[in-house]
Amino acid sequence: MPRHVASLLIALLTLPSLVWAVTSEQVNTTSTQTLTNKTLTGPTVTDPSITGTVAGGASYTGPTLTNPTFSGAISGSASWDNPGAVGAGTPSTGKFTTLTATTGLIVGATPTVTSGTGSPEGVVTAPVGSLYLRTDGGAGTTVYIKETGAGNTGWTAVTVGGSASWSTPGTIGSTTPNTGAFTTLSATGQITSTLSTGTAPFVISSTTKSTNLNADLLDGGDWASPIAIGTTTPAAGSFTTLSATTSVAVGTPKIYSGTGSPEGVQTATVSSLYFRTDGSTGTTLYTKESGTGNAGWAVVAPSVINWAVPGIIGSTTPNSGIFTTLSAATYQYQIQAPTYGASVAIDASLGQYAVITATNNTAFTIQNPTSPSTGQILMIQVKNTSGGSLGAITWDTLYKMASFTKPSNGTRRTVTFLYDGTNWVEVNCSPEVPN
DSSP, X not given: OOHHHHHHHHHHHTOTTOBOOOOSSOOOTTSOOOOOSOOOBSOEEESOEEOSOOOSSOBOBSOEEESOEEOSOBTTTBOSSSOOOSSSSSOOOOOXXXXXXXXXXXXXXXXXXXXXXXXXXXXXXXXXTOEEEETTOOTTOSEEEEOSOSSSOOEEEEBTTBSOOSSSOOOSSSSSOOOOOOSOOOOSSOOOOOOOTTSOSOOOOOOSOOTTOOOSOBTTXXXXXXOOSSSSSOOOOOOSOOOOSSOEESSSSEEEEESSOOTTTOOOOTTOEEEETTOOTTOSEEEEOSOSSSOOEEEEOGGGOOSSSOOOOSSSSOOOOOOSSOOOSOOOOOEEOOOOSSEEOOBGXXXXXXXXXXXXXXXXXXXXXXXXXXXXXXXXXXXEOSSSOOOOEEEOTTEEOOOOOXXXXXXXXXXXXXXXXXXXXXXXXXXXXXX
């Protein structure tokens, strides 16, 4: 409805003492006329121009106004350029091409939407939940939300994810923790897992060593109280000092230490060792020589043996030795008895005296001795117990000797040889002597 029509209607309704009526008085549409206490019933008014203020108790009954123009006030002091409250009595929906507010828009009961330049903090007063659009803002400083207070403080810039940005995030998952996938997760502070025992807090696919990773437990043990080391797949280990409170196992035998003799005290397997920490000369090292219990220990006393006063040398396993002077009250040759047959084998390492007892007259060959040592003396005796004349005797290729006369029945003859590193050279041959 045009403004002049609305003004007329309102003015007419506020004039109770004015009654318009159709009389013989003409309403000239081309000139200005003043209507006072007139009653108009069902008039047709074309292109009226009504000015002034309609007041009083006038009534307006059903006229048809075509294209009216109203000037002046509507219902007192309001006009379309300066209206009163719109929709204040019964708010309803409305459509606008552009809706402009010089201060702010109220959304619902209290939050407001305002705009301006600069930060609203300490400047714009608004209730919690209000928005502020900063027209000169940039990335992360264009939208602000009022989070606390009723004054002009408590504004926070809003970016992706609330008040945080991807480069400077706030607390992630603090209220309702959940899962997340990251290419690289880096933390400058402590990473804490409150997962209860029974589920691993980390699931790792890589077997690459983590440099500088310091763990308190390894498979449930620590360095102060470790679990068994190398029990599944024993491997080599390098230690500056290896300490054991009971013993160190070397295969089956073990190595022990302690005070006093182990005999009747320390149970061990044969060949185990015991170091006596309070021992002295000849009583510091023991070896378990027999039994499976705590008996059978024997003291090992290498410190009581010296070269000036040696013990028995080579009594169990004879071996070679080089001496400047070898002196002995008695000297005993080791005697060996090679097996008699068509070919007689002699091992030079088994003794210096080999006795071949010929029991028949079959020809036989004396082979080159095996395991010789340069400078070794070897005596070979041929003993005839055949009851008659011996068969032919052949000496092998390394024997360098004069002709040998076979001993007759019941006698023997001995040839002494020296091994020069290549051949067995005859030193002498004994005469025939009785058996």
